[in-house]
Amino acid sequence: MKNLSREIVSRIEEISMPVKIMHVCGSHEHTIMQHGIRSLITKEVEVVAGPGCPVCCVPSVEINECVYLARQGVTITTFGDMLRVPGSNGSLSDAKADGADVRIVYGINNAVEIAEKIEKDVVFMAAGFETTAPTTASEIISEPPENFSILSCHRLIPPALEFLIESGEVNLNALIEPGHVSTIIGTKPYIPFSEKYGIPQVVAGFNPFDVLIAIYMILKQLKEGKAVVQNEYRRVVKEEGNVKAQKLMDEAFYIKDKQWRGFPEIPDSFYEIKAEFSHVNARENFDIEIEEFEDVVTGCICGPILRGVARPEECTLFRKECNPMNPIGACMVSKEGTCNIAYRYGSI
Amino acid sequence: MCIAAPAKILEIDDDTAVVDFGGVRQQVKLDLVEDVEKGKYVLVHSGYAIEVLTDEAAKESLEAWAGLLKVLDEEE
Numbered sequence: 001m002k003n004l005s006r007e008i009v010s011r012i013e014e015i016s017m018p019v020k021i022m023h024v025c026g027s028h029e030h031t032i033m034q035h036g037i038r039s040l041i042t043k044e045v046e047v048v049a050g051p052g053c054p055v056c057c058v059p060s061v062e063i064n065e066c067v068y069l070a071r072q073g074v075t076i077t078t079f080g081d082m083l084r085v086p087g088s089n090g091s092l093s094d095a096k097a098d099g100a101d102v103r104i105v106y107g108i109n110n111a112v113e114i115a116e117k118i119e120k121d122v123v124f125m126a127a128g129f130e131t132t133a134p135t136t137a138s139e140i141i142s143e144p145p146e147n148f149s150i151l152s153c154h155r156l157i158p159p160a161l162e163f164l165i166e167s168g169e170v171n172l173n174a175l176i177e178p179g180h181v182s183t184i185i186g187t188k189p190y191i192p193f194s195e196k197y198g199i200p201q202v203v204a205g206f207n208p209f210d211v212l213i214a215i216y217m218i219l220k221q222l223k224e225g226k227a228v229v230q231n232e233y234r235r236v237v238k239e240e241g242n243v244k245a246q247k248l249m250d251e252a253f254y255i256k257d258k259q260w261r262g263f264p265e266i267p268d269s270f271y272e273i274k275a276e277f278s279h280v281n282a283r284e285n286f287d288i289e290i291e292e293f294e295d296v297v298t299g300c301i302c303g304p305i306l307r308g309v310a311r312p313e314e315c316t317l318f319r320k321e322c323n324p325m326n327p328i329g330a331c332m333v334s335k336e337g338t339c340n341i342a343y344r345y346g347s348i
Numbered sequence: 349m350c351i352a353a354p355a356k357i358l359e360i361d362d363d364t365a366v367v368d369f370g371g372v373r374q375q376v377k378l379d380l381v382e383d384v385e386k387g388k389y390v391l392v393h394s395g396y397a398i399e400v401l402t403d404e405a406a407k408e409s410l411e412a413w414a415g416l417l418k419v420l421d422e423e424e
Contacts, residue, residue: 109395
């Protein structure tokens with residue numbers, strides 16, 4: 001095992017150059033921090049974390065929508081990580097503490113099962129990138145019970161990448177693409193970024209060897225003056241992706257502009273439920289009243305962290321007021337959040 | 349949150365299957381995949397199989413990564 005990692009690290013050293021590589025996946029950040037990958041490779045090869053945590057990217061307004069419904073007596077079902085994400089009016093966890101019916105599920109199928117058992121209205125707060133969106137699409141299409149609806153918070157990765165590249169704020173030279181988003185969408189959606197912006201890209205798996213090899217593949221492309229999309233995670237990801245899942249998403253959703261936490265409105269970055277399925281859309285089924293609010297927590301730098309321009313250690317709240325027991329910003333809540341991961345694995 | 353893990357299909361009943369994650373069993377939905385059968389491996393994300401895997405892919409061996417490096421060398 002050591003020999004293989006040494007082999008890859010020495011290959012990286014041989015062709016090392018000053019470069020900024022961004023990944024956009026909480027699981028990649030987890031692998032990098034848990035295995036100390038940043039300390040294994042030469043300092044000039046900088047690997048930064050982008051908006052890779054769908055829980056962190058849900059802005060306060062969508063949390064407020066759910067908290068509103070929970071406080072109106074609707075049963076809210078969602079993934080465990082969503083409960084403590086702060087809205088401007090508290091979190092779903094706060095609503096639960098006040099007596100609201102908020103339940104954690106492992107997948108949307110469990111939320112449908114709850115709706116089948118109770119008579120009350122059940123809403124599933126559907127967060128997640130393209131990996132998770134097909135699971136929601138399949139339930140939208142398979143006629144769930146009448147008391148069941150969905151509040152979509154599903155976001156698309158490629159438009160966020162284009163936004164980050166276009167903004168120039170990060171100055172990134174290459175991208176490590178998320179393996180499980182790519183399992184669904186395939187490798188083709190990334191091609192325009194290589195062609196238009198000259199950025200090498202590698203779709204990577206989540207084992208430390210996968211990440212090290214992806215870094216090596218990127219350096220090799222740069223060294224050879226190439227900018228193409230390569231697939232390191234070829235044992236799972238097909239070039240065309242999961243076509244059946246893509247068809248289900250096309251059937252259930254349309255794509256619209258939407259704000260992300262830490263970002264302004266990103267064009268074509270959000271899956272909303274199509275009008276023909278409006279009976280499953282919680283935004284159509286309920287009058288959700290959201291008051292105007294300022295979406296800023298004083299001192300919290302979640303925004304710049306999600307955009308890859310700051311690290312958790314630069315935040316004055318990090319490890320002090322903001323910690324996993326008492327998260328102030330969204331990036332400290334989820335186990336996929338950059339701050340939460342940095343808290344757990346420190347400066348390995 | 350896009351965490352997914354390989355599991356082996358033990359039983360199939362219509363659009364659901366019981367899978368084995370090396371000891372832990374779970375029911376998963378098969379709506380997003382095609383051509384699944386008992387004994388095959390699938391990649392599971394939040395209660396749904398999202399891809400069918402070969403046996404070698406599911407087992408993630410060291411040889412596979414060493415093999416990938418070799419393939420990269422040959423692609424030159």
